[in-house]
Amino acid sequence: MHVPSARRRTTSAPVPAAAEAADKRADSRTAREILVSLPHELSDDQRHGLVRAFIAESLVGKGMIADYGIHYPDAHGDERNHHAHILVTTRRVGPEGFGFKAREWDNPDAVKALRLEWEQIQNLHLRQHLGQEAPQVTSRSLNDQGLDQEPTIHLGPAASGMERRGEASDRGDINRRVQTRNAERQTRPVQVRELEDQMAAGRPRQAYPIDAVIREFEAIHQTMVRERDSWARAQARVTAPIEVPTxxxxxxxxxxxxxxxxxxxxxxxxxxxxxxxxxxxxxxxxxxxxxxxxxxxxxxxxxxxxxxxxxxxxxxxxxxxxxxxxxxxxxxxxxxxxxxxxxxxxxAADARREARTLERKIKRADRRIEAVARTRVKLLVARELGHDKMVAPTRMDLGVGQAVREVDRRAVDVVKAHAPLAQERALSKVMALVQGKVPGIGPDR
The missing domain is CATH 1.20.58 (Methane Monooxygenase Hydroxylase; Chain G, domain 1)
Incomplete structure (x- = not known):
């Protein structure tokens, strides 16, 4: 039982009985339950320490009394399913005993704040015990993370038991359909790229001076950066706080x-x-x-x-x-x-939706910008190795992405035709020239 120090000094009455005595109505809520999932990467002692730290900072530190119990994974279930049940009083406690109820906890925003606090302290403990490369958790939804994925639903003990026995459950069927749709979302961009490459196979190509191709890639890079920056400015505008009356x-x-x-x-x-x-x-x-x-x-x-x-x-x-x-x-x-x-x-909901859309666009733009920057470096390496021509599509009617992929493949083939030592020398010379000038390019790329 975790109790604020003031209460610990002034009472010897059992806490559950005292909490119930503080309420007059027979049907009043005297406590609420918080269920938290615990990282399976930690040891038992480390998980207990994590829960105690969260209770001390986020619950007892705000005047509440809390008790907890950790449940271990079921023998026939998911061995990662470590979780804790935390029971928290609804009333604050002080030197005189239980006081007023903490009504701010009835606000949905309080739940979001508590989830954020749990995320932060959990990530802190993961880094402390597993190092800076430890896995991290987030309280944000898939949408808020800018991920184009559909969330699955919680199975629960009954559906989990059916699934373990090889029996299909309604909730399991829902999750399987969600997983199928998510897999299709993941493969769709690959299929689009493959289709573009197939369509481009019969298109005309021409050998251009490699300096002209490099300049074209510089222009593409600058255009993409300007577009990405305009989306970032738009995102900053729509994420500005909107006063929503209560x-x-x-x-x-x-x-x-x-x-x-x-x-x-x-x-x-x-x-x-x-x-x-x-x-x-x-x-x-x-x-x-x-x-x-x-x-x-x-x-x-x-x-x-x-x-x-x-x-x-x-x-x-x-x-x-x-x-x-x-x-x-x-x-x-x-x-x-x-x-x-x-x-x-x-x-406010429209602004959040637009911000998530812009976040996804910005992430995709960053990947495209980095791809163009990498291809430009490969072209510079090819030029350093003595190549003055590069075959490229005469038109980009199938999109800039398809043209970049094709030129990238040709540049890689040209560079690989040279000895590894020559490649390394040319790359070192090019990296010394572009370091700090091309975003996304560094000695580790």
């Missing part, structure tokens, strides 16, 4: 003025009644007031009028508040809330 903020906007008037009217009524009580107490000690009934009657009427006015203002403010509350519950109020909430949410 239902609570819209309700506060509608109710704010009425709540202020209601509070002001209540304060005015209290002030009026207190002033009258103080005035009556003072008058009882003044002889001229006691001996003059007319003055007493006049003062009583004035006090009654003042209280009536204050009470009327208080009732009007209360009625206005109730009218607004009822309106928010009505169909018109719900439509208004939707009109304020839906467009910004949709705009």
């Amino acid at each position: 239902a609570r903020s819209v309700v506060s906007e509608v109710m704010g003025e009425a709540l202020s008037r209601r509070a002001a009217a209540a304060r005015r009524l209290d002030w009026t009644q207190n002033r009258i009580e103080q005035g009556r107490a003072r008058r009882q000690t003044l002889v001229r007031w006691v001996r003059n009934p007319v003055r007493m009657i006049w003062a009583a009427h004035a006090e009654m009028n003042a209280v009536d006015r204050a009470r009327a203002a208080d009732r009007r403010a209360e009625v206005d508040l109730k009218v607004r509350q009822e309106w928010l519950r009505s169909e018109a109020g719900r439509v208004y809330l939707a009109s304020r909430l839906d467009p910004p949410r949709q705009a």
Whole structure:
């Protein structure tokens, strides 16, 4: 059991019983469960240390009490299935015991933040125990990672048991269809390239001066970089924060003025009644007031009028508040809330979708830019080896990618015709010239 130090010093009562006693309702939630998957690459002690560190920093450090249990892989299941069940109190705890519930944990954004914290501490422990080249995990979805893949679904114990026995399950069938579609996505670009190469086989070609081909590749490289940079600028624009109002903020906007008037009217009524009580107490000690009934009657009427006015203002403010509350519950109020909430949410969702699309484009552009840079280096090596001509397609109507692949193959064939020592010398000389000038090119490429 992991308990904040303040609570540890001030109570000897069992924590589960104390947590339940802090809630009045019989059906209230006194704890929530967090399920985390543990890296199979770590040892048992290292996995325990990882869970304890996460609990100390992300749960107990925020005033919660947590307990956990680690489950080992089933004897007949996936031997990598190490996971932990963490039970967390819903109320914060302090020196006086359990306090208010942590309502911010009911927000979906809190779950995202907790997933990010788990990702960071898990990666830290993986690097500490396995070195800087240790595998890393991410809390981002496939879409957020810019991967064109469809996620599989969780099988669960029942479906996993059926699959282990060789029986097909509905969830297993869904995952198999997803895996088939993902495999098709992976092979589709290869098939497109093969088709382009087949179509290009009968196209005209010509031997060009190798310097002209190198200049053409420099121009292609610059065009690709400009296009990639324009996508990066667009991505920066669409990833700028979009203010999305919450239902609570819209309700506060509608109710704010009425709540202020209601509070002001209540304060005015209290002030009026207190002033009258103080005035009556003072008058009882003044002889001229006691001996003059007319003055007493006049003062009583004035006090009654003042209280009536204050009470009327208080009732009007209360009625206005109730009218607004009822309106928010009505169909018109719900439509208004939707009109304020839906467009910004949709705009934020559209922006995230566009950002993911741009991220995928940028990654593909980076790969193409690097391919062009590598081919340009091979052309420079061929020129250094004495070749002044290079055969290339006369047109690029099948795309720049196809032309780059073909020229790259021809440049490789030309270079391989020379002795390995000559190749190495030419490459060293070229790399000394282009180092720092061609993005993506270095001595390790």
